[in-house]
Amino acid sequence: MPRLTSSPPHIRFFFPFFSYIPCVVFLCFLSHAAESQIQDQELQVLSKLRQSWQAPSSLDHWVASDSSSHCAWPEIKCQEGSITELNLVDLNINYSIPPFICDLKNLTKLDLSYNNIPGEFPTVLYNCSKLVYLDLSQNYFKGPIPPDIDCMANLQVLILAANSFSFDVPASVARLRRLRILHLYMSEYNGTYPEEIFGLSDLEELRLEYNKKFVPSQLTQNFTVLKKLRLFSMAQTNLYGGIPKTVSDMEALEHLNLGINPLTGEIPGSIFALRNLSDLYVYETNVSESIPQAVSAANLRVIDLSLNNLMGNIPEVFGQLKNLYCLNLEFNQLSGGIPEGIASLPALSDIRLSNNNLSGTIPPDFGKFSPLRRFEVAFNNLTGALPKQLCHGGTLFGLATMDNNLSAELPESLGNCSTLLEVMLNNNGFTGNVPGGLWMSQNLTALLLSGNGLTGELPKELSPNLTRIDLSNNKFFGKIPSTLSSWRNLVEFDASNNLLSGTVPAELTVLPSLTMLLLGQNKLSGNLPTDIISWKSLTTLNLSHNKISGPIPSKIGLLPVLTLLDLSDNQLSGLIPPEFGQLNLNGLNLSSNRLRGPIPAKLENAAYDTSFLNNPGLCASNPFMRINVCNAQSHRSSKTNLTLIVILAIAAAICVLLVVLFKSKASRKNRDRFDSTPKLTSFQSLNFTESNILSGLKEHNVIGSGGSGKVYRIMVNPSGEAVAVKRISNNQKLDEELEKQFVSEVEILGNIKHRHIVKLLCSISCENSKLLVYEYMENSSLDQWLHKKKRSSPIPGVTNNMILDWPKRLQIAIGAAKGLCYMHNDLRPPIIHRDVKSSNILLDSEFNAKIADFGLARMLAKPGEAVTMSAVAGSHGYLAPEYARMARANEKIDVYSFGVVLLELTTGREATDGEEGMGLADWTFNHIQRGKPISDVIDEEIKGSSYLDEIIKVFELGISCTATQPSDRPTMKEVERVLSKRGHSQENIRWVLPST
Structure with a gap:
């Protein structure tokens, strides 16, 4: 019998492995088949989703392909071949969420933000x-957040912000125990929120801000559980009461x-100070000062308590x-000094303490x-003094210290701060010279130094971007440099009440953008330059209280938009040029000369009755002017004149008596019309009373009317000062919409102070x-100047055949853009106007544009975030497509409306x-798309001017602002920058024409 021998070792080792190969192959086959089946099912769901949402173009790539899996699509993330995330952000989805979306069995994340999905919460x-x-x-x-939302027990992130959810935030939200992020900001909740939210121990972000319809409440006293919370915004x-x-x-x-709450009391320093003191045991009494820093609130990066009613000192512990x-602690009632430690904080970048009652010196280490x-x-x-190293880091762009009692010289370091955009140091006690480099800071646009004791000579060169300089009420001396012809972009120049000498240089007259020139109360002498044809934009010229001599140049009377x-x-002599009769002046003063x-x-006329005093050689044919009567010998004898004067005096007395009786009757009538105790709320310093306003609400004072009521022009004092009064009224009690508009206008304009936003002086509330x-x-308003059929409406001092030339139109566009830019970028929260139009752009005596009518304005949580409206409100022709279609509003709807205004300005x-x-x-x-010349649509009144290239570029900017897609429109900041540079370079306009 043959002997059996064992297999070689290597055979014995591999035999088990080979025996498993069929099993492994079979299992891989099953796994692949299962994965393929899941992918087929998910593809079907995605296809149904696309069909249900009627295939938005942004999902055109959702088509099955042999070359790639749906897991490679940008909106989708998968694990192990199955969909776990759907990121469908800003895809213009207009339909509700279908139930079969949950057939994606492994879905853990669903992001549908920035769409147009309607309806109630998708249960x-x-x-x-x-x-x-x-x-x-x-x-x-x-509608409401459903009370059974806690069915979604696995939720860790719930973001429902910027919708129109209303009623209460239900207590069931607080039963989602695993929540890490909860965003409910900016909706229409008109009830309460559950305090149990503050018991969610895993919360890292809690945002409830900008829900101004919440029932007034106090902050909870219990934050013990929120050990992980990083962001807390209300x-x-x-909120009322204390912190x-x-x-x-x-x-x-x-x-x-x-911020923006009626919180009161002091800021308790213990909020941000020591923690875990139970773990700290100190044996000695002379504890080192370094110990509190070691246990301080080291994580805090942003503190915003602005726009409250907080009092007391800024806690010293902020310095830790x-x-x-x-x-940001601005707009409170804080007092005391600025803690020294704050200036030494290594990460501090943005500090806002304006509009308080702070005193003492500014800690010198700020910026160091x-x-x-x-x-x-x-x-x-x-x-x-001002800290010397504010710009040490080379990033400072905004510096505002106006209206304090600061003194000493300006730090030389400001002259090396190339990042500065605006420097506002006015109304202090600064002395010495302005740092040389500050004049030439390359990005500087505004330099406000008025109301100080600064000295030195004016610079020969300025930053090319400077548009506004205010040096008034200082001690600057010397001649105005002839090199100022290089100050090409200067719009406003105020150097009044200084010690400037020499002549008014002819080079000053070649600045094409200048709208305001104020050189009064200096020591200027010599004759005025005669060739001033470049001052086509000048609205205000003040050279008073100098020693200027010689004749008045006749070309001043040809300045097209001069109003003041x-x-x-001065020592001016000769005749008043007859060309002055062509001016449409709101203010004129030639008194105390040798004319x-x-x-x-x-x-x-009576408007100028004090304009010619103390000129013995002047005369007028009108005996009621306060100067000599021309050809007096041809008039009646002095006896006849005396008789006439007596008769006129008696007639005047009778008129005064009748006026008094009439006012008394009107006042009683107005008191009958208003409830007995009208409430006046002032936002500015007033030189009139509510009775001045109520007695002026007469039909002959009406200057306009709109959907919410009439607008009156009312004289409030004997000097002729007028105010505009908008009366929002109803036959019955004010309806809800009118009440909302009133409240919105008061809330917004009551807190805004900007030269291109109309100033709200006060409000008066009565029953109806x-x-x-x-x-x-x-x-008046821009539309009355632009549109011929509206020119029949009376504007004081304006004839129906007057036109608005291009420099003035551009000035108005820039001013309005600055106002909107301030609303969108500088206010916190930002504000969208929602009704920008030419009739809501008002023009003062100098044709400065001011945005008006904030009855429809809304606040945003932050730039770029949309506000959901319950209804569309605005004006036909100005509504952005997405707003008119879906009642969705952010800053870009104002950009669209402003673009229409630019088209009005350029086409008429x-x-x-x-x-x-x-x-x-x-x-x-469509005109542009058809290849037709832009010049064909330019307003004939400006088409023949030398500014045609500039007009066309502004027209193109208007086209860009009215692009169909909001993302294709520039921001107001970009629009303002382009307009301010006048489009001289094509590089300044990035958005010439939208793509077809």
Whole structure:
């Protein structure tokens, strides 16, 4: 029998492995088959989704392909071949969420933000059992959050912000125990929120801000559980009372925003000070000062407590917040000094302490240890010097210290700060010279140094971007340099009340952009330059209280937009040029000179009765002017004149008596019309009373009317000062919409101070009427100047055949753009106007544009975030397509409306007058698309000017602003920058024409 031998070792080793190969292959086959089946099912779901949403173009690539899996599509993420995330952001989805979306069995994240999805909260998502992350923000959901939302027990992220959810935030939200992020900001909640939210121990972000309809409440006293919370924001949520000390229990807090609330009391220093003291045992009494820093709130980066009613001192412990980046305490009632430690914080970049009652000196180390970008301490009672190293980090762009009691010389380091955009140091006590480099800071646009004791000579060169310089009320001396012809972009130049000498140089007259030149109260002498034809944009010229001699140049009378002229208290001689009769002046003063001869006949009216005093050689044919009567010998004898004077005096007395009786009767009538105790709320210093306003609400004072009521022009004092009064009224009690418009206008304009936004002086509330009292705008609204058929409306001092030339139109466009830019970029929160149009752009006596009518304005949470409206409101022809279609509003709807205004300025047409049944925006765009010349649509009144290239570029900018897609439109900041540079270089306009 043969002997059996064992297999070789290597055979024995591999035999088991080979025996498993069929099993492995079989299992791989099954796994692949299962994965393929899952992918087929998911593809079917995606296909149904696309069909259900009627295939938005952004999902055209959702088509099955042999070359790639749907897991490679940009909106989708997969794990192990199955969909776990759908990121469908800003895809213009207009339809509700279908229930079969939960057939994606492994879906853990669903982001549908920035779409147009309507309806109530989608409870169909309850079937997405693995959902952990849900973002439905920036849509059109409305109604209540369902009380059974806690069915979605696995949720860790719930973002429902910027919708129209209303009623209460239900207590069931607080039963989602795994939540890490909860965003409910900017909706229409008109009830309460559950305090149990503050018991969610895993929360890292809690945002409830900009829900101003919340029932007024106090901050909870218990934050003990929120050990992980990094971001906490309840700005503008009707919080009242004090800030509880227990806020310090949020140990991980990085961002705290409680701004725009009526919070009162002091800022408790313990909020941000010591923690975990139970773990700290100190044996000695002389504890080192370094110990508190070691246990301080080291995580805080942003503190915003602005626009409250907080009092007391800024806590010293703020100086221990080593990671603090932004400290905003502006618009409170804080007092005391600025803690020294704050200046040494290594991360501090943005500090805003304006509009408080702070005193003492500014700590000198600001800027030394951190790269400051924004330093604002205006409108306080601060003393001492400005810190020397504010721009040490080379990033400072905003510096505002106006209206304090600061002194000493300006730091030389400011002359090396090339990043500065605006420097506002006015109304202090600074002395010495201005640092030489500051004049030439390459990005500087505004330099306000008025109301100080600064000295030195004016520079020979300026930054090319400077448009506004205010040096008034200082001690600058020497001649105005002849090299100032290089100051090409200067728009406003105020050097009044200084010690300037020499002549007014001829080179000053070649600045094409100059709108305001104020050189009064200096020591200027010699003759005025005669060739001033470049001053086509000049609206204000004040050379008073100097020693200027010689004749008045006749070409001043040819300046097309001059509205205010003051040459008083000089040594001017000769005749008043007859060309002055062509001016349309709101203010004229030629008094106290050596002028002679008759005044131009068109200036013989009561508006100028004090304009020619103390010129013995002047005369007028009108005996009621306060100067000599021309050819007096031909008049009646002095006896006859005396008789006439007596008769006139008696007649005047009778008129005064009748006026008094009439006013008394009207006052009683007005009191009958208003409830007995009308409430006046002032926002500015007033030189009139409510009775002045109420007695002026007469039909002959009406200057306009709109959907909400009439507008009156009312004289409030004997000197002729007028105000504009908008009366929002109804036969019955004010309806809800009118009440909303009144409240919106008061809330917004009451807190805004900007030279290109109309100033709200006060409001008066009565039972069936609401009165808004504004500064009076002498030149009415832009539409009355642009559109021929509206020119029959009376504008004081304006004839129907007057036109608005291009420099003035451009000035108006720039001013309006600056106002909107301020609303969008500089206010916190930003504001969208929602009704920008030419009739809401008002013009003062100098044709400065001011944005008006804020009844429809809304606040945003932050730039770029949309506000969901319950209804579309605005004006036909100006509505952005996405707003008109879906009631969705952010800053880009204002950009669209402003683009229409630019088209009005360049074409002269109205917003609805585009021919072929189209609005102006669509019609002009079609005109360009058809290849027709732009010059064909330019307004004939400006078409023949030398500015045609510039007009065309502004027209193109208007086309860009009215692009159909919001993302294709520039921002207002970009628009303002392009307009301010006048489009001289094609590089300045990035958005010439939208793509077809």
